[in-house]
Amino acid sequence: MTSILFKNGALLDPLEAELRPGYEVLVEGDTVREVSDRPISSAGAHVVDLNGKTIMPGLIDLHAHMIATQFDLPGQVRMPNVFVTLKALPIMQGILRRGFTTVRDAGGSGLALKQSVEMGLAQGPRLFIAGRALSQTGGHGDTRGRADFIVPDAPCNCCVRVGALSRVVDGVDELRKAVREELQMGADQIKIMASGGVASPTDPIGAFGYSEDEIRAVVAEAQGRGTYVMAHAYTAASMQRAVRCGVRTIEHGNLIDEPTARLMAEHGAFVVPTLVAYEALHSEGVKYGLPAESAAKIETVRVAGLQSLEIFKRAGMKMGFGSDLLGPSHRLQSDEFTIRAQVLTPAEIISSATTIGAEVLGMTGKLGRLAAGAFADLLIVDGNPLKDLNCLTGQGEHIHVVMKGGKVEFGTLH
Structure with a gap:
């Protein structure tokens, strides 16, 4: 030895x-x-x-996507699998070089990519994967454009698209099955969409995601396998619903208010802000192929970012470190430190990327x-x-x- x-x-x-x-x-x-x-x-x-x-x-990034290889995520779904995989390799290398030895993948990476790192076939951080994130029809993970008739674009199991960060699932029974499938395929935690988003084409940011019955079903299935649910959520109302239904970590949380932050703290939930993502989307999203309908939504969440940190801090919320970058903007990952430093102390920020990250992952010690x-x-x-x-x-x-x-x-x- x-x-x-x-x-x-x-x-x-x-x-x-x-x-x-x-x-x-x-x-x-x-x-x-x-x-x-x-x-x-x-x-x-x-x-x-x-x-x-x-x-x-080593540092811990609790919200990153190893296979988010470009800004145009809907276009990536149609990309050949080998292209997506090869484009992910330098992304993982860069993350590790910046000192992030552990990453919680927030949707997209499968067990094979995680095992490739463990086996030494690929160089990258230790991965905790969510498999494919779960989205309702028309939600943040539904990358289909508008049409008179929406035809399912998910291929059969023998033709899975590596570039798909999410899958569309509706209804309690189908969600229970989907959670079981993702866990069977190696997911460490489950990701759902609890509000609208920026990088998706047809959902308003303020839209609710899954119904409360659907969220509770997902949480129950995850807890039954000894794991937890992370939820994409921007608005205060969507965060309240998610936390009351048992969601453990809220991703982003930009449009938080004081009562909701206190509620989250009372429930022992965590939040993972990803402020650098909106700076990247604002400064270079269109240049690198972000669809126009997504670019129009950026400012709503971007301007509220720093205020959200202040609210979470006053409420005593535990904040993890996240980046949520796409394509070439992965190089900006460590700028999250600089952005947060406008509100938080260096010690608080380092804790978010170390001990709090370990606690979220169940890896304290x-x-x-x-x-x-x-x-x-x-x-x-x-x-x-x-x-x-x-x-x-x-x-x-x-x-x-x-x-x-x-x-x-x-x-x-x-």
């Missing part, structure tokens, strides 16, 4: 307000074996002197902190993120080493 001993590092523990200099971290195989402010003895370990650089846990027994997902950073988040932005220029599961994915150990 390979052992690596990092010495003379400044430990970033998300539960502490300041860096802790003079720490050592021992990695054995894929696990953190020991973390100490005293010398660690390990015969045969490869010793790395960090010379005071920051050593911190395994992800989000460098502690004995955790996965050896770590970053060596030039700078102090608790003082200046810029050392985590860009494309990883200030991140000298990215390690996932004890393997150095980027950088070298001297």
Whole structure:
């Protein structure tokens, strides 16, 4: 078993307000074996002197789409499967290079992509997948344009479209079956649409998604398999319905109000804002093929983004880190740090991308902190993120080493 001993590092523990200099971290195989402010003895370990650089846990993005390879998502559905898969590979590499060692895929990625990373066939973050997101007819996941007659565009099981991030399902019984199918195919959690959206062609943002009976059915099926439901929702009313029906995480949440935020906190729900997505859609969506009907909806949710952070913070909501970017805008992932810094402290933002992310994933103790027994997902950073988040932005220029599961994915150990 390979052992690596990092010495003379400044430990970033998300539960502490300041860096802790003079720490050592021992990695054995894929696990953190020991973390100490005293010398660690390990015969045969490869010793790395960090010379005071920051050593911190790998980052967690709770809302990203590995196969969102272009802005025109309806057009992607018709793209040959191999094209979508090959275009996803550099997206995953870029995410990992920016220090995000774990991603919760919010719709689209299947078990084969997750296993490809685990087997070393593809380089990318550890994936927690939702399979295909579930959408009602005419909802956020219904990518069909308007027509006199809507014909089903979902192919048979032997011709599944890899580029489809979602599937259209209506009714309690059909939803129960769809949840069971996604879980049987390897989904770690279930994603539903609880309100209208931006990147979909025919649904107003303020539209409700599934009925309450439908949401409860999805939640019951997920809970019966020991997992949970994440829900796309923008409006306060849609968030109230979802949380009351048992949804665990609200995605986006831009149009929140104070009473709804308090209700969510009382129910122990999480929220995953994705503010960088709207900046990307606003600045370059049309340039890269965002349909006109989607571009027209951006401002409604974009302008409310920072205010939503203030409301969630006052309510004591636990906020995870999310990006939700499409195609070439994946390069902007770490700009979410900068946007949130207008409202939140660096410590709060780092917690959202570490310990809160681990809690959402049910991986507390395994992800989000460098502690004995955790996965050896770590970053060596030039700078102090608790003082200046810029050392985590860009494309990883200030991140000298990215390690996932004890393997150095980027950088070298001297």
